[in-house]
């Protein structure tokens with residue numbers, strides 16, 4: 001099947017462009033024209049003006065972002081149409097608007113600047129664009145949050161509380177100055193004076209990283225004192241702040257790649273990526289922090305549905321196309337363009 005895919009790719013030339021996230025399997029990564037973290041993939045999708053068909057080997061919000069950033073004549077297709085992101089699904093426009101109304105009651109009108117992690121629905125990006133806010137990825141969260149904190153407003157950070165907390169803490173915001181909004185109970189929690197709240201964290205999380213527990217981290221540290229532990233900032237603060245480094249998937253790859261032979265790393269992120277790091281760096285010692293860190297949604301993309309997507313294109317069947325409606329895209333692009341300009 002991979003040979004068939006390669007043949008079709010040759011036939012289609014520049015008309016076709018296959019993007020893959022670092023969490024994809026080796027099989028898919030080998031077939032992709034570009035592989036990257038969310039920031040890199042968004043930038044590449046925006047730059048490509050030739051491809052009529054962009055196949056996104058990743059999850060739904062990534063294909064949505066690519067659709068927003070590409071031209072009208074370009075179609076973005078997702079091979080596994082049910083590959084979603086449970087964290088992105090933890091926030092939607094209606095609940096974000098409800099939260100905003102609550103925050104206006106609590107802190108006053110026009111006091112809140114919403115910023116969303118790119119791992120979110122297009123309608124949440126549009127919500128942020130609508131209120132003058134923006135988007136971050138794990139690759140630029142520090143830069144963009146720093147900008148946000150300088151805007152003289154309280155930030156509402158959606159949907160990943162862990163990335164928000166870890167990044168804000170590194171920028172000097174104290175834990176007491178961070179509020180949490182429980183989107184299920186529609187309740188706001190904070191432990192300081194109202195005037196001291198700097199950031200409100202939406203209560204979402206990525207189950208792949210959130211459930212890497214303290215015991216797992218402590219045991220890895222105790223049993224491997226000569227290893228550096230590096231992890232993704234979607235991990236909880238309790239372990240992220242004790243790690244030797246944290247950053248996007250691109251950051252994790254570069255840390256390992258650029259280290260001298262014999263270096264030792266324990267990496268806390270999705271298993272497909274760590275398995276590839278182990279394979280690609282035979283001169284280094286690499287282990288996964290938690291072997292249960294598997295994103296089932298990322299794993300839904302396979303050679304079979306990639307092949308079927310190519311067959312669909314030939315037949316003129318675009319049922320796998322991801323389309324963001326024009327009004328949502330118009331607001332979301334404002335938020336995304338601010339991010340790309342700042343990063």
Ligand code: 13P
Pocket residue numbers: 022036037038039119137138139206234247248249250
């Ligand atoms: P990055 O590749 O941008 O670090 O994102 C990780 C992730 O969880 C994507 O779903």
Ligand code: SF4
Pocket residue numbers: 059084085086087088119206207208209270295296297298
């Ligand atoms: Fe979503 Fe987490 Fe999977 Fe990334 S790894 S797609 S954030 S569930």
